[in-house]
Amino acid sequence: MDTPSVSPPAARRRRGLGAWLALAFSSLTVILTLLLVEVVERASTAYLKESIGHGLGELANQTADKLDRGMAERYREVGLMARRYDLLDPRLTLAQRRQVLTDMQQTYGYYDWIGMTGLDGKVIVEARGLLEGVDVSQRPWFRNALDGIHVGDVHEAVKLAKLLPGENGEPRRFVDVAFPYAGAGGVTEGVLGVHLSWQWARDVERSIIAPVQERGRVQALIVSREGVVLLGPKGLQGKRIGTGSLRLAQGKATGYLVERWDDGVDYLVGYGATVGRGLYPGLGWTVLVRQDIADAYAPVRKLREHALWSGLALALLFSVAGVLVARRITRPLGALAESAERLGRGEAVALVPNARDYFEVQALSGTLDKLVADLVRQRAELRDLNATLEQRVEERTRDLEGALAAVRASGERMSAVVEAAQDAFIAVDQRGIVLDWNGAAERMFGWRRQEAVGWPLAELVLPERYRAGFADALHVFRQTGHLALLEQRLERVVIDRHGREFTIEMTSGLAASGTEAFFSVFLHDISERKKVEQMKNEFVATVSHELRTPLTSIQASLAMLADGMAGELPPDAARLTAIAGQSSERLVRMVNDLLDIQKIESGHMDFVRTAQPLLPVAERALGAMEGHAAKAGVVLRCDWAPGAEGIAAAIDRDRMEQVLTNLLSNAIKFTPPGRTVTLGLAQAAGKACLSVLDEGPGIAPAFQARIFERFAQADGADSRTRGGSGLGLAISKAIIEEHGGSIGFTTAAGQGTRFAVELPLS
Template identity: 55%
Template sequence: MIVRLPERSIATYLTLAFSGLTVVLTVALAEAIGAAAGDEIKAGIGQGLTELALQTADKLDRGMAERYREVRLMSRNQVLIAEDGPLDKRRAILNDRQATYHWYAWIGLAGLDGKVRLATQGMLEGADVSKRPWFRNALAGTYVGDVHEAVLLARLLPSPDNEPKRFVDIAFPYSDADGKPAGVVGAHLSWQWAREVQQSVMQFPQSAGGPAPGRRNMEALIVGGDSVVLLGPTGLQGQKLDTAAARAVLSGATGHTLETWPDGRQYLVGYAKTRGYNAYPGLGWSIMVRQSVDDAYAPVRTIQRRVLWTGAALAALFSVLGLLLARRLARPMAALAASAGRVGRGEAMAVELGDGGRHGYAEVTQLAGALNALVSNLLGKTEELNELNRSLEQRVAQRTDDLERALAQVRAEQRRVQTIIDSAQDAFVGLDLQGRITDWNGAAEHMFGWSHAEVAGKPLEDFLIPARYRDHYVKAMRGFNELGDADLLNRRLERIVVNRAGQEVPVEVTVGLAGSRDQYFFSAFLHDISERKKVEQMKNEFISTVSHELRTPMTSIRASLSMLASGVAGDLPDDTKQLIDIAHASCERLVRLVNDVLDIEKMESGKMEFDFQPQALLPLARTAIDDVQGSAAHAGVTLALEEGPDAAAACAQVDHDRLIQVVVNLLSNAVKFSPPGGRVTVTVERLADGGDWAVIRVADQGPGIPDAFRDRIFQKFAQADSTDTRQKGGTGLGLSICKSIVERHGGAIAFTSEAGRGTEFTVRLKAAGPA
């Protein structure tokens, strides 16, 4: 059985609900307004403390700047600093200056020997101040000294409050008539001056930023650059301050904060830092103005109470108005609800308003029409909805099956990739873009000694990177993330890493970038090349030993054959002389081979020494041409030196002998491969092609370099495979030596070649000033 309440009871419930909501909303709004106003007032109070700190800092800077200017002017006052001037007149100038600003505790002049020549009131005249910081610092170029306690003046100056005398020093050197340093003008400014500045600022109300905070319990502190309180409450003066505000202002910030101080009380603190003024550089003082929270926010609590009571009164008024309005609105809504209930129970097929709609209004009439349209469409849409539900269930089932199959395929692919990585013989390390380890296969565990669980999620540099390379590694990671520098990707590199035992391990590493755009990561395969390095070291040591052992007998043999070839033993038969010449030429070639091998070994071991000096390249080119002139004439080849653009200004920081060795090697190769009657040209020039370069070019008219040989032309023992090249002879080390020497100079060597028309080698060196 359904109990139907009278219309009047429903209206009453609606009006009571409306009135209750009105009360809650009004009170909540009043509370919100009060809170918002309180926040703004709090911000204004904090800003007021900040402005007080800024005003204090500005007054301190301006006051110090004025004293800074005055002392500097005194150091330039020719009457004051003249050693031969009347002593009384000069002392009167100092006394007058002290009288114009009573916080000058002492002003004096000291000679270069540290003896006080002249001082206010005659104090300390004749005293030795050479050990005092203000004297030494002024001569060293530092003209302002921070707060310190009096030393020599402690007994001479009165102290009514029995507190230790403290000064700020300002001192400038002065010069004699010849402009040479003659002494120092120094002034001790009483630190009581800062207390006067502090009190003068605190006496004036805040001019902007909201209501001025009450002056009750407001305290100002001056803190030095070492966080020690120079001026402030008795309990804090001389103490080192470590609070959030102190750290913030020490870093140069300006603002305010709410924090708990060492005394356990909460304070609102405004802070600012002195910046200097005009020529005065500043001493890095920090100004902090604090006030207890209870005193600072007392105006806020008063305003919030007023807002709350006003809100309560408005809530009561709106409740009465809402009660009257709700009763009027509830009548047609109740009739509409009753009619809609009949439709819902099937008693009617349309929604109708009671009393023919006389007590309704436009919105209720429109709502009744909309409900009727909804009812008429509802029956037609019900069947469509049922059909759509059946179709949707089928499609969801199909999509679920497809998703499960795709997920299974992805998981299988992940397992396959992981199996490949785990079974790889080389160590595999995966890193995210921040350098944290994400993957670490079994080979990596075996090679380095750490398990996957020990390294996962931790920075790579904490494990594998030697300490001397960590800065370079961090810079490389930053360069990739910030600048997109990908020069090291997909290249085979040799690097040094360390294992768990702290042993350095040479590895060959290939780094790639994998993953999707949202989840990129580095993949690195590391191959242990320790054995290969040992073999290379043994090979280099063997070559070095053999070369050194061969040089001594070869030198003797070359000298003996040279003497025989020059006729020291008399005229020799033609066939014997021919054999001697062949032996002498072969010996020369073998000596060059030994020297080239020794040069290569020195460069690879880092033992080749260079003496870099600014050199003009034209004289070096002429010297190299002279060295090769004999062999060129014997081969019927002409050597020519051409001066390109700004050739006379082509200078660079080079090792004279090594650069000549480079040019001689290039000329020898050019002569070797030039036909009889050919011409080899050496060009010197200075270019501005992407920089300032000094350039040497060596061009021949030979057959050119074969295409198949060009990629390895600068490799050790590299020679073209043609028969003609083998007949020319050579060690195959010359161009490799040239490349190493040029790169040690910070330059580059390159070539261009055209079949049948010759080859041109170019040496580019960073240009320097004239020698």
């Protein structure tokens, strides 16, 4: 008679378990979802704030760079005007000179006044006739031009105030550029001066700031060296300020910070500084780009609101899913509990697994169902065990005899394989005595097997100069059980029966164990390959030398073009010339790297090692990379340990500087702008320690094992865009090892990399 499918107590238990699981799933999913949303929101907010701040800093830097470019162009242009033959020709009439100046003024609309004076300071001629005959000898631009100062800071119009209208309701302001001009005999005859309208700077500011105005009110300020606002909001223009961002910018730093100004408003301020360009020395201007913190961080608030609502929606969704999963889990467990209760009451119930249940329930059902049958079978096997024991012993004996025969056959096959191998095989015991010698070894060395077996290996195949080292290595192995040569592919020089030396490639391993252990050595003749490599090295050296001469000429020619040797180039041609110059410099570096690696491989690199302090070498390397670091926006710093000036080693100064500049160049290459690269010098454990620490992304685990190999480069796009030959670290490692030192690195993803060089103290 069938019993009810579900008893009331069981039903209550299932409902209780399902409810608890649903509550647990719902609670955990809500908590985990909200925590995950909080973590993501915090990380995203921090990243967004940093991106906004860096954006303002970049705007300030771009504005400063554009001011430098514009002033450098005007500086160069006015200097060229002062040397124009068609303007200085004494045969020209006053009207003809005025026409030349008018043509010059029309080439650049911001030249408000352009004229020539005599040495007495009186204006001889001006493009529009303004101030002709007026004495300007007391004006700073006239006196400074004769004293070699060719550019003056922003000032309001003095003599031109009544002759030129104001700009946007404000008095006109100028930047002065003036150069003395000379007559046919090379004697200075006067000054050519230009008043550059300050409206030029305002237009520069608008061209940079206007595209980002849609994100909020962004204001740009141009500040003089004395801290006076030359261009900015009406309430600040002409006033002196002393904010922290201004002090940082005057220190030639670039970045951003949050600060409160005198109006009581908190601003996000990006800052940058002009530094001059080419012959133009710069006027010490700094650029501040500020934005109300509420406007700047408006995207952050929107991100937070979106994250909050998304988190709540996900929590609700996961809660519903938790209830459904709890019901699905408890359903097969309830059925299994019901069947177990029926078995406990003595009913014959087969616990057949349901194909729709999950794996654990199926396994439990099947295991319980098989339990009784397994117990019965085990009892039957125990009863039959004594009766079959003798038969089992005979079977095991036959199995052992078969295994022994298989071992003998395997040994014979191994001997046949070793004898047929193309590579020479030698077995050597722990004393260095030859135990086996195959046919390939006979052909390689000229000794027959019966002559070689039982003879010391060193006397048969090693040149005299290597035998003592071989004996020492065997002695160390017998004492410690360790030999560094094992399981490595090595190149060695050996001799044959007639004393001829040649190069082989060997792989050795340890066979058996204990006192019966012996070395199995496979040798392959690579003397022909070495000849090919030597020919390759000579070819690379010849090609590199032949490439370097034309590359040097190309590089010099491009540099002269960029410096104006052929006159002013059109912008497109100047840009292409700069790209070609950079590419030729890179080719020269690659050729030099190829020459160095070839010299290292051939053993022809010269080292002049003398005992000397390491601190001056490190300081020179740091100074040599300052320009490269500044261009990349990376901060270089030093970390000298106390007493660093007394740390000395026997080094080749030039080669050691080459190592440090290689390491610094790599660190700068992979360090984001605004981060730091540190060069350190210390002494530890009787060694001189040099280190280069960057704040880059770290070295990928898949690339770490081959980082010191030749031409090794990470395959990601990030590395490819940075360029490089892949030889720098290989050359550096070879140089350090030639000095008896070592080089290594430690790295962590997102936390940077530290390269460490250790050298013996002198």
